[in-house]
Amino acid sequence: MSASERKRAAITEAAIGEFVERGYAGASVDAIAARARVSKPTVYSHFGNKERLFLTVIGGYLRDGYTDLGPLADRIAEAPDPRAALIDFLGSWVEVVLREDVMTLRRLVIGEIDRFPQLGQVWAQVNATNDEALVRAFAALHKKGALDVPRPRQAVRQLTAMTVDAAQLIRTFRPAYEFDEGELEELVSSGVDVFLTAYARG
Amino acid sequence: MSASERKRAAITEAAIGEFVERGYAGASVDAIAARARVSKPTVYSHFGNKERLFLTVIGGYLRDGYTDLGPLADRIAEAPDPRAALIDFLGSWVEVVLREDVMTLRRLVIGEIDRFPQLGQVWAQVNATNDEALVRAFAALHKKGALDVPRPRQAVRQLTAMTVDAAQLIRTFRPAYEFDEGELEELVSSGVDVFLTAYARG
DNA sequence: GTCTATATCTCGATAGAC
DNA sequence: GTCTATCGAGATATAGAC
Structure with a gap:
């Protein structure tokens, strides 16, 4: 790796840290340069201006930081106990989205979506990947006759809305909220039960 | 209304506009004062500093802008067709939360929750009011024997998650997203049907 | 490519007159 | 209470040397 590439990587890492900690307007290019141990003109020569720096760095971080739960989802349809497998899968998903770095980035x-609408597209696109893994699982369960899910994509949105999104929504407005012992498990399993009851075969 | 009160009101309105359009760090007290047609020291004499201005003005706006759907919810339990009443109620709720000013404020x-955690509390509190209206409706339906909802508060969160929150989530990351003809109605009614199937008596 | 140094501007906040 | 005028700090961005 050339010295220039190393500096670019250092700037990227420093910029993510500053943006995440202080927001777009609150982060200064000065501070980013200092944190990356480069001079300010080096930042500008690599990224042009502050907006492009933000878009490049945060967009890349969104894509790279994505946790692929596909392999875990693909085991649901073949599991001996689909309910338990579903709860396990959604529990892992909840764990990921409640991570403090994920919440802060979110x-x-x-907050900056009006200035950077492209990031919303990236976010939606990244999230769709895990949705699709669940869609495949439900399509398989439907085919096997274990469930009656004629519109798996809609069903997936309903299930994740009651579980993953509901948990994340609480922490979105209350970052310090501490879930009680068993509260998250109860939230997930009760959502799964509503889902399975509604989509039961017959 | 005294001249001082008029100026305070003008500052409040101007501050909401600037904060909503530019965010906390992006809005300047200069611009707020100019928009309110007062001098900067007048802003400071009324609100102390920028942080208190933000908290006071946005907190008040959150509380005042709240749309009370309680009366509409109280009709659900007595409606001849609870399903239709529920769909109607949630449709109104969705309409409110998708309004552009509500979305932007949200x-x-x-985006500023780390700096102003109190606002998250206000938001949660304001939202709880509409939740409680639905809780009352489900408690009544449970008592009547029309539904089997032993934990109405949990059930309300599940229902709103699938409908109101799901619609709002889409627009949160994609402000310009246009719902297709009938897409919102389908989202709401399918959520209601999952809910009613899962919580049917028997 | 990368640096030092700086131009230019705007910010939040306040002193002092009225 | 409200104004004009201004302070000091810190912002983005760049010129020019190497």
Whole structure:
């Protein structure tokens, strides 16, 4: 790796840190340069201006930081106990989206969406990947006759809305909210039960 | 109304406009004062500093802008067709939360939640009011024997998650997203049907 | 490509007159 | 209470040397 590439990587890392901690307007190019141990003109020569720096760095971070739960989802349809497998899968998903760095990044993107609408597209696109993994699982369960899910994509949105999104929504407005012992498990399993009851075969 | 009160009101309105359009860090007290046609020291004499201005003005706006759907909810339990009444109620709720000013304010609050955690509490509190109206309706339906909803508060969160929150989530990351003809109605009614199937008596 | 140094501007906040 | 005028700090961005 050339010295220039190293500096670019250092700037990227420093910029993510500053943007996440202070927001777009609150982060200064000065501070980013200092944190990356380069001079300010080096930042500008690599990224042009502050807006492009933000878009490049945060957009890349969104894509790279994505946690692919596809392999876990693909086991649901073949599991001996689909309910347990579903709860397990959604539990893992909830764990990921409640991570503090994920939540902070999420709030940053939402807050800057008017200035950077492209980031909303990236976010939606990244999230769709895990949705699709579940869609495949439900299509398989439908085919096997275990469930009656004629519109798997809609069903997936309903299930994740009651579980993953509901948990994330709480922390979106209350970052310090501490879930009680068993509260998250109860939230997930009750959502799964509503879902399975509604989409039961017969 | 005294001249001082008029100026305070003008500052409040101007501050909401600037904060909503530019975010906390992006809005300047200069611009707020100019928009309110007062001098900067007048702003400071009324609100102390920028942070208190933001908290006071946005907090008040959140509380005042709240749309009380309680009366509409109280009709659900007595309606001849509870399903239709529920769909009607949630459709009105969706309409409110998708309004552009509501969405923009929501993104602003989320983006600044680390700096102003109190606003998250206000938001949660305001939203709980509409939740409680639905809780009352389900408790009544449970008592009547029309539904089997032993935990109405949990059930309300599940229903709103699939309908109101799901619609709002889409627009949160994609402000310009246009719902197709009938897409919102389908989203709401399918959510209601999942809910009613899962919580049917028997 | 990368640096030092700086131009230019705007910010939040306040002193002092009225 | 409200104004004009201004302070000091810190912002983005760039010129010019190497």
